[in-house]
Amino acid sequence: MSYKERFSWKVRGLDEDVKEYFLSLPVEIRESVFSRYGYKYGESAKTYAINTFHKWRSGHVEMSGMIAERLFNLLPPIMSLKKKYELAEKLWKHYAPWEHIYESYTIGPYTNMEKLVNEVAVKLDNSIRAYSIPEDLKNSFSWLAQDDIKVVEQLLNHFRHIPKVLVQERIKLEIPVLQKQIVEHADTTSFLKSEIRIDNAGTISIYVDKRLNDEIVKGWLPPRQQRSSGLGCVIIVCILLFWLFALSNY
Numbered sequence: 001m002s003y004k005e006r007f008s009w010k011v012r013g014l015d016e017d018v019k020e021y022f023l024s025l026p027v028e029i030r031e032s033v034f035s036r037y038g039y040k041y042g043e044s045a046k047t048y049a050i051n052t053f054h055k056w057r058s059g060h061v062e063m064s065g066m067i068a069e070r071l072f073n074l075l076p077p078i079m080s081l082k083k084k085y086e087l088a089e090k091l092w093k094h095y096a097p098w099e100h101i102y103e104s105y106t107i108g109p110y111t112n113m114e115k116l117v118n119e120v121a122v123k124l125d126n127s128i129r130a131y132s133i134p135e136d137l138k139n140s141f142s143w144l145a146q147d148d149i150k151v152v153e154q155l156l157n158h159f160r161h162i163p164k165v166l167v168q169e170r171i172k173l174e175i176p177v178l179q180k181q182i183v184e185h186a187d188t189t190s191f192l193k194s195e196i197r198i199d200n201a202g203t204i205s206i207y208v209d210k211r212l213n214d215e216i217v218k219g220w221l222p223p224r225q226q227r228s229s230g231l232g233c234v235i236i237v238c239i240l241l242f243w244l245f246a247l248s249n250y
Contacts, residue, residue, distance in 0.1 A: 014087055014140070018072045021083065023057045029078060036074050045070075076146045081154070084144045088155050089162055091140055101202035106191075106221045108212030109182040113175060117168050119216055120204060124164045163198045170196045171206065178208040186210050190223070 025033065030053075038046025049071065055061035063071075076084075103123055107116055145151035178192040191209040198204070207220055 033074050085158050104205035104220050106207040106209050106217040108214050109179045110214040117171055182208050182210050
C-alpha cells in the first residue's frame with residue numbers, strides 16, 4: 001500500500017478535504033506547521049516543502065503521498081472543533097452504514113410541530129443507540145482528535161446526531177407549510193405528503209390529513225371508501241326492477 005493509499009484509508013477518503021484545508025491555511029499558521037515539520041523530518045524536508053508550497057497550491061506540482069501523510073498528520077492539533085465537525089459530517093454523508101429507516105406518520109392540520117419532532121426523535125434515538133460505529137470509522141475520528149478521548153467522544157456524538165438534526169430542521173421548515181395549505185384549501189385538498197430523505201439511512205414520510213385535528217398517528221391512514229358506491233348499486237337495482245315490471249305488464 002502506497003503512502004497516499006494508506007493515508008486515504010486512514011481518513012476514509014477525506015485526504016482531498018484535508019489537503020484543501022492545508023493549502024488555505026493563513027501564513028502564520030502554515031509557518032508553524034512547517035516549523036514542526038522541519039523539527040520532525042529535518043531542515044532539508046522543511047526547505048523543500050516551503051519552496052514547493054505555491055506549486056502545490058497552483059497544481060503545477062503534485063504533492064507526493066509521503067509528504068502529504070507527514071504534513072497532514074500535523075494538522076489535527078491546529079484544527080478548530082468546528083472544522084472537525086465539518087469533516088465528521090462528510091464522513092457521515094459518504095460512509096454511514098446505518099440500518100435503513102422507513103417510517104411514516106399522519107398528522108392533522110393543527111398538530112403541534114414540537115410534538116411531532118419529539119415523536120420522530122424517539123425513533124431516531126432508538127436507531128442511534130442500536131447503531132455501532134465500525135472500528136475503521138472510529139479510527140478516522142481518532143486521527144481527527146489525535147487520540148484525545150474527550151474530543152473523540154464529542155465527534156462520535158456529533159456524528160450520531162447529524163441525521164436527527166437534519167430531520168428536525170426539515171420538519172419545522174416544511175410541514176407547517178403543508179398544514180397551512182390543508183386549512184386554506186380544505187374543500188379541494190384532503191391530504192399532502194412530505195418525504196424527508198436521510199443520507200444513507202432511509203426516509204421519514206409525513207402525511208397531513210384533514211380528517212385529523214391535532215393528533216399524530218403512526219403510519220398512513222388509507223382513504224375512506226366512497227359511500228356513493230353503495231347508493232349507486234341501490235339505484236341500479238331499482239332501475240332493473242322497474243324495467244322488469246314494465247316488461248311483464250307489456
